[in-house]
Each structure stands twice: as structure tokens, then as C-alpha cells.
Amino acid sequence: MRLSENHVLPVPPASAWAALNDLAVLRDALPGCESLIEIARDEFVGEIAVPLGVATSRFTLYILRRDVDAPRACTLRFETRSAPASGTGEAALRLAPADAGATTLQADIAVDVEGLLGTLGAPAIELAARRMAGEFFARLGAAALARAARAAA
Numbered sequence: 001m002r003l004s005e006n007h008v009l010p011v012p013p014a015s016a017w018a019a020l021n022d023l024a025v026l027r028d029a030l031p032g033c034e035s036l037i038e039i040a041r042d043e044f045v046g047e048i049a050v051p052l053g054v055a056t057s058r059f060t061l062y063i064l065r066r067d068v069d070a071p072r073a074c075t076l077r078f079e080t081r082s083a084p085a086s087g088t089g090e091a092a093l094r095l096a097p098a099d100a101g102a103t104t105l106q107a108d109i110a111v112d113v114e115g116l117l118g119t120l121g122a123p124a125i126e127l128a129a130r131r132m133a134g135e136f137f138a139r140l141g142a143a144a145l146a147r148a149a150r151a152a153a
Helices: 013-020 023-029 115-120 122-152
Strands: 002-009 033-040 043-052 055-069 073-080 086-097 103-114
Touching (some): 013 023, 013 086, 013 122, 023 033, 023 122, 043 122, 103 122
Antiparallel strands (some): 033 043, 043 055, 055 073, 073 086, 086 103
């Protein structure tokens, strides 16, 4: 499954980059995120609950941040080995200045889910991924704005 989206964050690039690197902001912005901790420099582990149709599946995610070009871009590589499915993916994130002091966040995301859920649940996975991405970017924009306001105060 592939997603390619652009979202405008209502803060300058430096503030958007700071929000993307703030674990508390990410934890609150990611729908279903139950935990997110840094286990080594640019390595994270998290627990997430994903509603898939009538059931909710819980996953442990292992995330590596690579190809960091602060404050413009990075790549997140992730994998899960949790039942009911295993999967890998990559999210290439790019920030660019936009009008009125805002930032455009371009996200190119590729996910490959294996196992029974990957085979039988592909439509539900794609629907959930699109819904979660929309919620994440909306929450990230609000959190980045609040974080920037606190920093300015």
C-alpha cells in the first residue's frame, strides 16, 4: 500500500521540524498510540491500537529515523512483528516553506503487511491507514502550533 500526501502545518519549518522530533507531540498526534519511547539515538519502539473494521488490533512498532537532513527531511523505517500480522514500511518526510510562515509537509508512505491480515484485510488496512494519516496530520498541525506558541511565550 502506498500513500502520498501533502499537508500544510501552520508554523515555520523550524517549528514543524521541532514538533516532528518531539516524542510527546508524536505520541499525542498518532491515533491509537499507547506508548512511544526512544531506545537509542534515532531508534524508537511504540505500541499502537489500530481499529480494523469491527476489531482493534494492537501492534508493537520498531522505528528507525534515517537520512536526516535537518530541518528539511528524514526517512522513518518501521516494522512490526506482532500478531495478527507482520509488516514493514517507510515514510519519507519532507518539509518546505509555504506561504504566510507555514510549512508544507510532504509524506510518501509505503507499507507492506504480511500474514493472514495482510492477505484478507488489505482493504481494511488501507482504509484505516488513510483515516489515521488524516487524523495524524491534523493533530500534528495543531500540536505544532501550540508548541510554537508555548516556545514564544
